Amino acid sequence: MRQILTSAQLRAAERHIFDTRPDVDLMSLAAREVARVTDLVEPTGKVIVAVGPGNNGGDGLFAAALLAEHRPVLLWLVNGRAHEEGLIAAVVAGAQEVDAVSAIGALADCAVVIDAFTGLGSRPGLPPQVATFAAACEAQAVQVVAVDLPSGLDADLGRVSTSFQATHTVTFAAPKPCHVQQPAAARCGRIHIADIGLDIQETNQRIAEEADIAGWWPSPDEGSDKYSRGVVTLDTGSESYPGAALLSCAGALHAGAGMVRYTGRAPSGLILSRFPSVVIGDGRAEATVLGSGWGDTDNAASRVEWAKLHNLPAVVDADALYSLPRGRLDGWLLTPHAGELARLLGCTRAHVEAEPLACVREVSRTSGAAVLLKGATQYVAEPSGRVTLAVRGPAWTARAGSGDVLAGICGALLAAGLPAWKAGVMGASIQAITAGRNPGPYTPDELSARMPSTIAELVGQPSSVSPT
Numbered sequence: 001m002r003q004i005l006t007s008a009q010l011r012a013a014e015r016h017i018f019d020t021r022p023d024v025d026l027m028s029l030a031a032r033e034v035a036r037v038t039d040l041v042e043p044t045g046k047v048i049v050a051v052g053p054g055n056n057g058g059d060g061l062f063a064a065a066l067l068a069e070h071r072p073v074l075l076w077l078v079n080g081r082a083h084e085e086g087l088i089a090a091v092v093a094g095a096q097e098v099d100a101v102s103a104i105g106a107l108a109d110c111a112v113v114i115d116a117f118t119g120l121g122s123r124p125g126l127p128p129q130v131a132t133f134a135a136a137c138e139a140q141a142v143q144v145v146a147v148d149l150p151s152g153l154d155a156d157l158g159r160v161s162t163s164f165q166a167t168h169t170v171t172f173a174a175p176k177p178c179h180v181q182q183p184a185a186a187r188c189g190r191i192h193i194a195d196i197g198l199d200i201q202e203t204n205q206r207i208a209e210e211a212d213i214a215g216w217w218p219s220p221d222e223g224s225d226k227y228s229r230g231v232v233t234l235d236t237g238s239e240s241y242p243g244a245a246l247l248s249c250a251g252a253l254h255a256g257a258g259m260v261r262y263t264g265r266a267p268s269g270l271i272l273s274r275f276p277s278v279v280i281g282d283g284r285a286e287a288t289v290l291g292s293g294w295g296d297t298d299n300a301a302s303r304v305e306w307a308k309l310h311n312l313p314a315v316v317d318a319d320a321l322y323s324l325p326r327g328r329l330d331g332w333l334l335t336p337h338a339g340e341l342a343r344l345l346g347c348t349r350a351h352v353e354a355e356p357l358a359c360v361r362e363v364s365r366t367s368g369a370a371v372l373l374k375g376a377t378q379y380v381a382e383p384s385g386r387v388t389l390a391v392r393g394p395a396w397t398a399r400a401g402s403g404d405v406l407a408g409i410c411g412a413l414l415a416a417g418l419p420a421w422k423a424g425v426m427g428a429s430i431q432a433i434t435a436g437r438n439p440g441p442y443t444p445d446e447l448s449a450r451m452p453s454t455i456a457e458l459v460g461q462p463s464s465v466s467p468t
């Protein structure tokens with residue numbers, strides 16, 4: 001798990017080092033990592049460094065000093081002034097100053113651009129000259145290594161404004177919101193998190209990694225049986241949307257549920273013809289999934305209330321989200337997308353997209369349930385206010401039916417005894433990891449059939465079953 005730090009939290013960690021370890025030179029450590037990644041990206045050829053007036057520019061200049069020892073380096077001092085010692089070091093090492101016009105002209109035979117214009121102090125947007133340079137880098141497909149973050153983004157936001165499009169970003173100590181929240185994250189390219197010795201405290205915002213999902217996955221042991229692995233009841237689908245029932249079954253089965261019961265309105269023959277291990281009808285269960293593919297139903301409220309009355313932890317998806325029972329929903333997991341979260345809050349979808357963290361936290365706080373906000377970035381909020389981002393995946397999963405599979409996966413994990421927030425993080429993450437390992441336009445059910453081999457690889461037990 002990686003803590004996500006705001007710029008203020010990072011600066012506080014930096015101050016702590018300055019106060020307690022005055023001998024540590026953070027800028028040199030940062031510069032060394034920038035130079036190392038630049039050489040990894042392209043080991044030879046000309047480097048152009050766009051240098052800003054603050055410490056981000058300082059990092060770029062000390063990196064330039066290291067690089068100029070073995071390759072040509074041009075410095076464009078954007079504001080005409082820069083970190084004094086850094087500039088001396090770079091020039092002494094052989095870096096050459098150029099103006100804006102020459103910098104743009106030099107892009108034609110340049111191996112890497114280092115964007116050291118602004119970092120944590122970045123205000124959204126770029127001055128016109130820098131915007132022109134950034135656009136030229138993009139148009140000429142030049143590799144851009146951003147120092148800390150692509151200049152023009154706001155470190156603390158997932159929103160984008162005019163900015164560099166980095167192919168690599170070297171950030172320090174911990175990711176900031178702009179590195180992990182879309183659409184800003186897509187401007188960062190590949191993220192390299194350089195350890196510069198800062199002491200990172202636990203925050204209420206973090207991002208899960210593959211190793212977490214592997215470590216948490218509920219693998220069966222010698223003593224396991226179908227009940228101890230967890231029985232999940234799926235009340236999903238309808239006569240109008242029978243496909244949702246099949247998709248949630250696929251999710252729950254391929255995530256490893258001990259038993260899947262189906263109590264929804266889709267024809268049982270359809271379910272059994274596709275998934276013969278599903279048991280039709282009610283019975284003992286540890287968790288339930290409600291809402292996927294219900295469409296307009298007149299008894300949504302009573303079907304959701306039923307789970308509350310039976311103290312059954314529920315995954316509440318799609319149409320069931322608008323029929324939440326009264327009282328705290330401890331142990332439940334709500335799985336809205338941005339439009340559904342907006343309807344729950346009585347605000348616009350645009351507001352949810354602009355303030356995803358505040359919105360997902362609010363619904364979790366007021367309902368008592370964990371809330372998984374689905375989308376390009378997947379956030380899981382707990383009533384305490386802590387938010388965990390799922391492992392990032394490719395956009396291939398952005399299609400109809402992925403949410404139905406996801407609800408089934410989360411139901412299986414809830415039935416296995418995992419806390420609701422963890423079931424949400426793991427469900428969203430395993431789908432993303434599977435899509436990452438199987439790039440292409442696989443349908444949600446095809447992708448879910450590839451999940452068992454992904455899980456086996458993650459938990460270290462190679463699967464002997466080939467994907468269908």
Ligand SMILES: NC(=O)C1=CN([C@@H]2O[C@H](COP(=O)(O)OP(=O)(O)OC[C@H]3O[C@@H](n4cnc5c(N)ncnc54)[C@H](O)[C@@H]3O)[C@@H](O)[C@H]2O)[C@@H](O)CC1
Pocket residue numbers: 010011013014026027030052053054055056057059117118119120121122123124125126127147148152172196
């Ligand atoms: N805080 C830390 O722990 C560390 C910080 N370091 C570096 O220091 C950076 C932060 O340095 P600073 O606080 O000096 O801030 P920056 O260097 O990010 O930027 C500050 C300067 O840029 C100008 N500026 C910001 N946005 C602009 C815009 N859109 N258009 C025009 N001008 C703009 C500001 O007016 C200010 O003069 C970090 O991003 C990182 O690169 C590293 O040296 C290592 C450790």
Ligand SMILES: [K+]
Pocket residue numbers: 056115116117118119146147148149150151
């Ligand atoms: K930068």
